[in-house]
Amino acid sequence: MVVTEAVAHRSEVRQRILEAAAEVFAERGFGGAGVDEIARRAGVNKAMLYYHVGDKAALFAEVVNSNVEGIRQAVSSALSGLDDPSERLRAIPRAFARTVGKHRYLPQLMLREIAAGGPNLPAEAVARIAEIMGMTKGVLEDGLARGEFRRVDPFVAHLMLVGSLMFMANALRMRQRLSAILALPPETADELESLTEQMVDITLNGIATNENPGED
Amino acid sequence: MVVTEAVAHRSEVRQRILEAAAEVFAERGFGGAGVDEIARRAGVNKAMLYYHVGDKAALFAEVVNSNVEGIRQAVSSALSGLDDPSERLRAIPRAFARTVGKHRYLPQLMLREIAAGGPNLPAEAVARIAEIMGMTKGVLEDGLARGEFRRVDPFVAHLMLVGSLMFMANALRMRQRLSAILALPPETADELESLTEQMVDITLNGIATNENPGED
DNA sequence: TCGGTTAAACCGACTGTTTAGTTAGGAGGT
DNA sequence: ACCTCCTAACTAAACAGTCGGTTTAACCGA
Numbered sequence: 001m002v003v004t005e006a007v008a009h010r011s012e013v014r015q016r017i018l019e020a021a022a023e024v025f026a027e028r029g030f031g032g033a034g035v036d037e038i039a040r041r042a043g044v045n046k047a048m049l050y051y052h053v054g055d056k057a058a059l060f061a062e063v064v065n066s067n068v069e070g071i072r073q074a075v076s077s078a079l080s081g082l083d084d085p086s087e088r089l090r091a092i093p094r095a096f097a098r099t100v101g102k103h104r105y106l107p108q109l110m111l112r113e114i115a116a117g118g119p120n121l122p123a124e125a126v127a128r129i130a131e132i133m134g135m136t137k138g139v140l141e142d143g144l145a146r147g148e149f150r151r152v153d154p155f156v157a158h159l160m161l162v163g164s165l166m167f168m169a170n171a172l173r174m175r176q177r178l179s180a181i182l183a184l185p186p187e188t189a190d191e192l193e194s195l196t197e198q199m200v201d202i203t204l205n206g207i208a209t210n211e212n213p214g215e216d
Numbered sequence: 217m218v219v220t221e222a223v224a225h226r227s228e229v230r231q232r233i234l235e236a237a238a239e240v241f242a243e244r245g246f247g248g249a250g251v252d253e254i255a256r257r258a259g260v261n262k263a264m265l266y267y268h269v270g271d272k273a274a275l276f277a278e279v280v281n282s283n284v285e286g287i288r289q290a291v292s293s294a295l296s297g298l299d300d301p302s303e304r305l306r307a308i309p310r311a312f313a314r315t316v317g318k319h320r321y322l323p324q325l326m327l328r329e330i331a332a333g334g335p336n337l338p339a340e341a342v343a344r345i346a347e348i349m350g351m352t353k354g355v356l357e358d359g360l361a362r363g364e365f366r367r368v369d370p371f372v373a374h375l376m377l378v379g380s381l382m383f384m385a386n387a388l389r390m391r392q393r394l395s396a397i398l399a400l401p402p403e404t405a406d407e408l409e410s411l412t413e414q415m416v417d418i419t420l421n422g423i424a425t426n427e428n429p430g431e432d
Numbered sequence: 433t434c435g436g437t438t439a440a441a442c443c444g445a446c447t448g449t450t451t452a453g454t455t456a457g458g459a460g461g462t
Numbered sequence: 463a464c465c466t467c468c469t470a471a472c473t474a475a476a477c478a479g480t481c482g483g484t485t486t487a488a489c490c491g492a
Contacts, residue, residue: 013441026331028247029245029246029247029248029328029331029332030245030247030248031244031245031246031247031248031249032245032246032247032248033247034476034477034478035477035478035479036476036477036478044442045442045443045444046443046478046479047442047443047444047479047480047481048441048442048443050478050479050480051440051441051442052441055478055479056478056479107331108331108333111327111328111330111331112245112327112328112331114327114383114386114387114390115242115245115323115324115327115328115331115386116245117324117386117389117390121390126390126393126394126397127397129390129394130393130394130397130398131397131398133394133398134398137398152414152418153411153414155384155387155391155394155411156384156411156414156415156418157418159380159383159384159387159415160376160380160415160418160419163379163380163382163383163384163387164375164376164379164380164383166379166383167330167375167379167380167382167383168371168372168375168379170330170331170333171330171371171375171379173333174330174333174337174342174345175371177342177346178342178345178346178349178371181342181343181346181347182346182347182349182350182353195369195371195372198368198369198372199372199375199376201422202368202372202373202376202419202422202423203376203418203419203422204422205421205422205423206417206418206419206420206421206422206423207418207421207422210426229467250450250451250452251451251452251453252450252451252452260468261468261469261470262452262453262469263453263454263455263468263469263470264467264468264469266452266453266454267466267467267468268467271452271453272452272453
């Protein structure tokens with residue numbers, strides 16, 4: 001169908017714009033990002049941004065919402081089908097890490113969103129963040145009920161798992177410079193995934209009742 | 217002495233400018249911050265920024281360097297006089313939390329610095345960050361040698377302690393909005409310090425060999 | 433198959449505003 | 463007379479957003 005092609009093209013252009021916008025917002029922040037540069041990177045005329053998406057604020061809101069929604073979906077589908085609380089808790093940062101692997105700009109963008117604080121964030125995004133944190137909370141309560149976890153504040157636990165992950169993902173780019181000064185690594189490929197596993201091991205070990213001391 | 221007064225005045229104005237700059241950079245990011253607004257908040261003419269400190273980039277570098285140095289000093293002096301590895305490890309995020317108490321803009325600023333990534337950060341600041349991370353590394357090695365800690369990547373451990381703390385400090389402003397949606401807190405006063413303690417408990421518990429399961 | 437109609441998609445060039453940074457000069461003490 | 467500290471007014475560039483006009487392509491009657 002020709003109509004289908006047109007629709008496909010339309011959403012493809014839109015997608016390219018949002019990708020470019022996400023990159024630029026991540027690199028430079030909302031204030032530092034230039035609409036002209038977003039257009040240039042997306043390979044479209046500036047007026048097309050306004051035609052397809054809207055003004056700078058709309059562009060930003062769209063980027064934030066769709067990315068938060070992407071993470072929500074990743075976490076949600078990662079949890080489905082798992083039963084063991086420890087495995088479920090592991091699955092959450094893993095889903096984050098996997099999503100980061102696909103969208104490299106994501107940790108930067110998220111750190112900036114969090115730094116920008118509540119006020120600027122669209123309510124839709126906050127609701128989805130709450131939903132994601134709610135999943136952590138659910139897993140923790142389940143693990144508590146089964147006698148596998150201690151009682152911990154879900155806010156703290158969630159941010160330990162996800163916050164430090166986002167922090168690490170960003171700090172990785174600095175690791176080389178740090179290693180040059182400090183004698184940092186025994187080994188370590190700069191894989192986010194292996195660092196994530198270590199982080200999760202420590203956290204799980206920290207909140208587990210003393211039965212399974214961890215599987216490394 | 218009049219000369220002394222003049223010098224005092226000079227550095228006081230300078231300090232006021234840097235405080236204001238730190239606030240605005242934290243709130244809006246480097247790109248979003250306006251030199252005019254910094255001047256207005258510092259209560260000085262815009263040209264005075266250039267007279268006393270320099271251009272926008274110099275202003276930013278100065279703010280970052282002095283804040284990182286402040287944290288370095290806080291951590292360093294918090295460690296001196298402590299011997300027990302667990303207590304020493306606890307002291308690091310506590311020193312961060314205390315410094316945050318004095319300079320509220322700090323977590324925002326730090327998140328933005330990390331998000332901005334390596335390239336923009338002045339080498340001086342990176343060196344100091346490395347030094348702070350080196351202290352964590354030292355404590356971990358000490359604890360390992362004494363048989364109190366397991367072997368963990370100091371990069372991971374440091375970012376768990378400090379990264380999630382910075383993340384929490386920022387996310388606290390969002391906690392209310394999240395609680396409205398999610399039924400978040402059993403209790404919890406929104407004190408960063410109490411959340412920090414919980415976070416450190418979990419982390420310490422996670423890296424400790426199975427002797428002291430934590431002192432709560 | 434064709435020419436004509438229409439609407440969506442696209443563009444270069446513009447506007448008014450905001451921005452970082454400068455400059456020419458003045459008050460006031462020594 | 464001189465130097466430090468300070469200011470209002472300026473400049474040049476960058477910025478977000480708009481607008482008039484042009485191209486593309488789906489559709490339709492004949």
